[in-house]
Amino acid sequence: MENTAYSIQVLLIVFLIxxxxxxxxxxTEFQKSLPAKVVWALPGMDAALPCDVTPALxxxxxxxxxxxKDTIGMPLYSLDARGGPLTKASHLAMSDxxxxxxxxxxxxxPSKTRLRIQNVNRNDQGIFRCRVDFVNSPTRNFxxxxxxxxxxxxxxxxxxxxxxxxxxxxxxxxxxxHELFLSCQVNGGFPKPKVTWWFNNSILDGVVDSKADSHTTxxxxxxxxxxxxxxxxxxxxxxxxxxxxxxxxxxxxLNIYLKPSKVKIVTPNDLLTxxxxxxxxxxxxxxxxxxxxxxLLGDKPIRNAVITEEGTATFTGSILTMTVSGEDxxxxxxxxxxxxxxxxxxxxxxxxISVAYPPRVSVALDFGMVTPVxxxxxxxxxxxxxxxxxxxxxxxxxxxxxxxxxxxxxxxPNEDVLTIKNITxxxxxxxxxxxxxxxxxxxxxxxxxxxxxxxxxxxxxxxxRIGVIPxxxxxxxxxxxxxxxxxxxxxxxxxxxxxxxxxxxxxxxxSQIENKGNVxxxxxxxxxDNVKSLQCWAENDVxxxxxxxxxxxxxxxxxxxxxxxxxxxxxxxxxxEVSCIAGNDGGLHQSFVLEVNELNGPPPxxxxxxxxxxxxxxTDPSAGFRVLGEKPVFRLANLRPQxxxxxxxxxxxxxxxxxxxxxxxxxxxxxxxxxxxxxxEQVYEISKNIxxxxxxxxxxxxxxxxxLIIASVxxxxxxxxxxxxxxxxxxxxxxxxSENTQVTRRNRRSSKPPSELELSEAGFxxxxxxxxxxxxxxxxxxxxxxxxxxxxxxxxxxxxxxFSPQNSDY
Ligand SMILES: *[C@@H]1O[C@H](CO)[C@@H](O)[C@H](O)[C@H]1NC(C)=O
Ligand SMILES: *[C@@H]1O[C@H](CO)[C@@H](O)[C@H](O)[C@H]1NC(C)=O
Ligand SMILES: *[C@@H]1O[C@H](CO)[C@@H](O)[C@H](O)[C@H]1NC(C)=O
Ligand SMILES: *[C@@H]1O[C@H](CO)[C@@H](O)[C@H](O)[C@H]1NC(C)=O
Ligand SMILES: *[C@@H]1O[C@H](CO)[C@@H](O)[C@H](O)[C@H]1NC(C)=O
Ligand SMILES: *[C@@H]1O[C@H](CO)[C@@H](O)[C@H](O)[C@H]1NC(C)=O
Ligand SMILES: *[C@@H]1O[C@H](CO)[C@@H](O)[C@H](O)[C@H]1NC(C)=O
Numbered sequence: 001m002e003n004t005a006y007s008i009q010v011l012l013i014v015f016l017i018x019x020x021x022x023x024x025x026x027x028t029e030f031q032k033s034l035p036a037k038v039v040w041a042l043p044g045m046d047a048a049l050p051c052d053v054t055p056a057l058x059x060x061x062x063x064x065x066x067x068x069k070d071t072i073g074m075p076l077y078s079l080d081a082r083g084g085p086l087t088k089a090s091h092l093a094m095s096d097x098x099x100x101x102x103x104x105x106x107x108x109x110p111s112k113t114r115l116r117i118q119n120v121n122r123n124d125q126g127i128f129r130c131r132v133d134f135v136n137s138p139t140r141n142f143x144x145x146x147x148x149x150x151x152x153x154x155x156x157x158x159x160x161x162x163x164x165x166x167x168x169x170x171x172x173x174x175x176x177x178h179e180l181f182l183s184c185q186v187n188g189g190f191p192k193p194k195v196t197w198w199f200n201n202s203i204l205d206g207v208v209d210s211k212a213d214s215h216t217t218x219x220x221x222x223x224x225x226x227x228x229x230x231x232x233x234x235x236x237x238x239x240x241x242x243x244x245x246x247x248x249x250x251x252x253x254l255n256i257y258l259k260p261s262k263v264k265i266v267t268p269n270d271l272l273t274x275x276x277x278x279x280x281x282x283x284x285x286x287x288x289x290x291x292x293x294x295x296l297l298g299d300k301p302i303r304n305a306v307i308t309e310e311g312t313a314t315f316t317g318s319i320l321t322m323t324v325s326g327e328d329x330x331x332x333x334x335x336x337x338x339x340x341x342x343x344x345x346x347x348x349x350x351x352x353i354s355v356a357y358p359p360r361v362s363v364a365l366d367f368g369m370v371t372p373v374x375x376x377x378x379x380x381x382x383x384x385x386x387x388x389x390x391x392x393x394x395x396x397x398x399x400x401x402x403x404x405x406x407x408x409x410x411x412x413p414n415e416d417v418l419t420i421k422n423i424t425x426x427x428x429x430x431x432x433x434x435x436x437x438x439x440x441x442x443x444x445x446x447x448x449x450x451x452x453x454x455x456x457x458x459x460x461x462x463x464x465r466i467g468v469i470p471x472x473x474x475x476x477x478x479x480x481x482x483x484x485x486x487x488x489x490x491x492x493x494x495x496x497x498x499x500x501x502x503x504x505x506x507x508x509x510x511s512q513i514e515n516k517g518n519v520x521x522x523x524x525x526x527x528x529d530n531v532k533s534l535q536c537w538a539e540n541d542v543x544x545x546x547x548x549x550x551x552x553x554x555x556x557x558x559x560x561x562x563x564x565x566x567x568x569x570x571x572x573x574x575x576x577e578v579s580c581i582a583g584n585d586g587g588l589h590q591s592f593v594l595e596v597n598e599l600n601g602p603p604p605x606x607x608x609x610x611x612x613x614x615x616x617x618x619t620d621p622s623a624g625f626r627v628l629g630e631k632p633v634f635r636l637a638n639l640r641p642q643x644x645x646x647x648x649x650x651x652x653x654x655x656x657x658x659x660x661x662x663x664x665x666x667x668x669x670x671x672x673x674x675x676x677x678x679x680x681e682q683v684y685e686i687s688k689n690i691x692x693x694x695x696x697x698x699x700x701x702x703x704x705x706x707x708l709i710i711a712s713v714x715x716x717x718x719x720x721x722x723x724x725x726x727x728x729x730x731x732x733x734x735x736x737x738s739e740n741t742q743v744t745r746r747n748r749r750s751s752k753p754p755s756e757l758e759l760s761e762a763g764f765x766x767x768x769x770x771x772x773x774x775x776x777x778x779x780x781x782x783x784x785x786x787x788x789x790x791x792x793x794x795x796x797x798x799x800x801x802x803f804s805p806q807n808s809d810y
Contacts, residue, residue: 036127040242041120042193047143049115051130053086053106062086064133065104070126077102077115079298097122122148152217153703155237155250157182165252171235172255175342180230181222187216195219196611198236200229201476212755214237231256231288259345260337261286263293271388272324272355274439277306281337282349284314285633291337291345293318298331298355317624326439329388351708358440360386363431363447364419372450372485374542379423382435383416385446391416391435397443399429421575425485455538456482457549458518464549467556469654478535478551481521491520492537494548497530505535522551535806540630557586559651561658562632567647567665575639580632580649588653592632597624599644599666603755609743637669644668 011271053062065079076099085107086381093099103120117124120695130142157165160181165171174180184195195217199207210218219237223230233254238247261629263284272278284291290311295302295318316337333353339345365371366380373379385391396403396413403413410421416435420427430446458481466476482488493508514521520536535548560583567578578594627634632649639645645668 004262007685024283036145038145038147040147040149040244041117041124042149042245043121044119045244046116047120047146049117049126049128049130049146051113051115051144053111053113053132053138055134056140057134060137061091061135062132063132065089065106066131067102068129068131069098076128077104079106080184080186081471084120086110091517093148106603117146120146120148123146123369123688129308139192139310149242149245150188150190150249151245152186152195152239153195154197154248155184155186156237157184157237157252159183165437165441168253170253170255173341174226174254175255175345176228176231176256176258179226180226181221182235182237183218183220183238184250185216185218186239186248189217189239189241193217193239193241195237195239197221198238199233203487204235205607226256228256228258228261230254231258235736237686240365241403252494256288257342257345258288258470259339260291260347261282261337263291263337263349263777265333265335265346265351269351269353272328272353274325274355274357275323277323278319280320280333280662281317282320283315283317284337287316287337287339287342288313289339289341290316291339291347292316294333294336294338295320295322296329296334297322297334298689299334303337303546324353324355326355328353329355329357343724350692354388354438356388356439359385359391359435359437359442361385361444363433363437363441363444365809371450373423375421375451375453376496379420379427379449381418381420381431381433381447382748383418383435385416385435385442387437388441389437392439393436395434397432397434398427400432411782412806416744423451424452427451428485443585448487452540452542453546454543455482455540456489457481457484457536457545461549462547463545464551465554465584466551467589467655468583469556469588475523475525476553478522478524478534478536480538481519482518482538482545482549484518484540485541485694487517487539488518488520488540491515492539493520494535494537495521495531496533496535498532507535554587556588556653556655559586559590559653559658560584561587561660561662561670562592562649562651563702565632565649565662565664567667575635575637578634578636578647578664580662582632583649583651587746588655589655591806592629592634592649592650593651593657593659594627594629594634594636594647594669595624596627596636596647598638598640599646639667 037050039047039049048336050065050069051065053065057061061081063080065081066075067077068074069076073096077091077093079086079089079091083090086386089106092739093102098117101120102115103118104113104115105115108357114635115128115130125146125148128144129147130144132140132142134140159171159517163428165182172180175746180484182197184197186193186195192212194206194783195208196203203221204223205217205221207219209220210216217239219236229253235252235254237250237252241248262284265280265282267280282293282295284293289314293309293316294309295307297303299440302320302322305320308321310317318335320335331353332350334348334350336346336348358776362384364382364384365373368384369380381396383394383396396418403411405411405413409420410423412419412421416433418431418433428449428451431449432444434441434443436442461479461481463477466478468474470475472682480491480493492511493513494505495508496505501783512523513524518538520538522534522536523530523768534551535549537545537548539545562580563583565577565578565580569576580592582590582592627636632651634646636647636648644666645662646666648661649664651658
């Protein structure tokens with residue numbers, strides 16, 4: 001057993017020695033089995049073939065170094081360091097091309113020693129072997145595979161559609177925030193080249209997207225969202241087959257479209273004034289290509305605006321010049337920056353503008369109040385304004401009259417609030433207010449305030465006397481006229497009698513009551529012994545009437561004479577107007593009579609043709625007429641020029657005439673003698689003088705004449721006597737009037753007479769009344785009547801159109 005173990009030991013030692021011998025042999029087979037370190041070199045550049053000369057044993061020294069190439073037995077390069085340190089060793093190189101370009105570099109660091117080959121070429125490729133001999137350590141061999149690098153082709157760039165970018169062409173345009181895709185492609189290259197994308201010296205994409213075995217190498221760059229930093233920059237596609245080889249770089253300038261990054265209306269948001277052009281400036285920046293600015297007001301393009309633009313590569317300014325109106329107040333002004341090349345590349349600045357405008361005013365009832373309002377309530381009206389700047393200085397108007405503060409009357413205007421305490425019907429009507437600010441003053445539209453009130457007698461209908469003629473069973477009508485708002489809903493009549501208790505009122509029943517709106521008519525047969533008075537009561541939605549309308553049954557009387565008669569020129573030069581105030585009607589319906597008589601004309605004025613006058617007096621000496629009217633207002637249109645007229649007025653009812661008649665001043669009609677006035681214009685003059693009339697004696701004489709004329713049977717005699725009688729009457733009548741009347745003639749250019757002459761009863765006195773009664777008796781009983789009968793002229797009753805009925809109450 002021991003022999004066997006010993007022989008194995010011997011065998012192992014023999015084997016180790018053999019291995020060591022083999023190791024020292026420079027056999028080709030042996031070399032091939034060693035791994036070779038690959039050294040890449042660029043053609044034309046230097047290559048460094050490493051050889052580690054670190055001794056295996058410390059303190060040992062290198063003696064010899066040999067470089068062999070491929071299978072060539074002769075060393076390419078040798079170092080003899082037997083005589084000293086490696087740095088002082090003697091170099092020996094082969095004298096061929098490779099040998100001349102080779103030099104062994106002994107570094108301080110033994111592991112870094114290397115053989116440098118300058119300007120390598122394709123023939124230099126191959127397996128190099130470095131053999132290092134030491135003093136004590138065993139010889140060491142290193143194998144180096146020198147391979148030349150093959151750079152790939154220049155990169156080609158393709159866009160997303162596969163189109164190749166021309167050299168130097170810019171890529172894009174790409175949109176900010178959107179994706180970017182570019183593909184870089186190289187052909188060939190050994191070893192397999194790297195293709196990388198760079199921007200601003202930092203790597204964006206280092207991953208090759210092509211297959212390892214393909215001839216082309218591709219790197220596709222995808223950026224999901226391009227940011228502003230890429231603007232104006234260049235992408236680089238770099239490629240290289242090896243780290244030791246420089247990059248082949250393809251620059252790709254980028255064209256990036258940018259959205260506007262900022263837009264601002266820079267003009268301060270001040271209160272704008274209407275009517276004059278204002279400038280508003282808007283600025284935008286950050287857009288590429290430069291943005292267009294547009295203006296909108298209230299979502300609509302601004303018409304009649306002037307826009308001034310300025311701009312640089314990325315900045316755009318726009319000055320809007322426009323004129324605003326009050327309606328624009330509160331609208332949104334928008335400045336919109338739009339990159340025309342960038343779909344959706346829009347940015348806007350908006351502001352609410354304030355425009356000064358005059359107040360807009362309206363009147364409304366205070367909250368919670370509605371029209372119509374009831375009498376007695378407190379009403380608050382508000383002047384509602386919308387104005388910029390705020391409205392101030394309010395005024396209130398009622399039916400176009402300024403309302404003044406009146407605490408006792410309960411009218412309290414206070415700025416924009418009008419309070420009316422305890423309102424009455426007189427405040428019904430149109431309210432308006434006005435308000436003012438720096439832009440002007442505005443009046444509100446009218447606000448109709450309807451004031452409702454309980455029924456009451458219409459003015460003038462409170463107490464009505466109904467006259468009855470005793471002992472006549474006539475039908476009597478009581479007409480109750482009510483003033484109420486809203487209209488009357490119910491009427492109610494009561495009566496009081498003389499027989500029963502004077503204060504007791506009894507309801508009237510029956511069908512003899514007829515109601516029509518605000519009027520109720522009660523018809524009854526006169527029963528004067530019993531009925532003393534009637535009361536009419538009305539009711540509406542507001543309430544019941546407080547005080548009834550009274551109808552007093554009284555014995556009918558003749559009417560009172562009309563009062564306060566006036567004569568004045570009628571409007572539009574249409575003759576003369578006589579108007580009086582009606583007196584008491586005596587309890588019956590009254591009408592009015594105006595009787596007019598022409599007086600004897602004055603003697604002809606020298607120089608003026610008077611043939612017309614003479615003829616008139618000859619053919620129509622009386623010219624008297626009566627005018628009837630429901631109201632004591634009359635118009636006399638066709639009075640003849642150069643004549644004087646006497647007029648009297650009285651009232652009439654079923655019981656008779658008013659006594660005495662009212663005698664009016666003399667009316668004179670003048671033909672205009674001014675050459676400057678149009679032909680036919682008439683001038684009426686009213687004498688101030690009270691006529692003195694005394695014609696009684698004349699009328700006595702005339703009567704005898706009249707008897708004689710009636711007795712006569714001869715036609716000739718009748719005619720003659722008639723002529724004589726007429727002539728006599730006329731002369732006498734005229735004479736009396738011209739004697740007793742002072743006629744004033746006035747030139748139109750001289751001092752004018754009073755335009756209106758009031759003849760009140762008081763002014764005439766008692767004497768006048770007596771005289772006027774005399775006058776009337778003579779005139780109407782005899783002189784005028786007689787003359788008119790003589791010429792068989794009937795009383796002239798003017799048609800209703802010839803006098804003007806007036807609506808006012810008399
Ligand atoms: C190596 O060289 C150094 C100095 O040249 C010497 O001191 C040393 O003895 C040498 N070593 C051997 C094993 O010869
Ligand atoms: C040297 O290395 C290159 C690259 O690895 C290889 O292609 C070539 O075959 C090697 N040469 C030898 C002789 O091994
Ligand atoms: C590309 O640009 C370079 C340098 O800017 C210039 O020298 C070259 O002529 C350009 N090539 C083409 C095709 O425009
Ligand atoms: C490029 O990089 C430098 C340093 O990081 C930086 O200051 C510069 O702004 C960058 N340029 C662009 C266009 O991104
Ligand atoms: C105030 O109102 C009362 C009652 O309506 C009226 O009598 C008075 O005249 C008014 N005063 C003024 C100054 O209008
Ligand atoms: C009743 O009188 C009121 C107020 O005067 C008026 O508004 C209304 O129209 C009248 N109604 C009728 C039917 O006359
Ligand atoms: C009537 O008008 C005339 C002229 O138009 C004038 O001369 C005369 O005085 C007026 N009379 C009265 C009473 O106003």
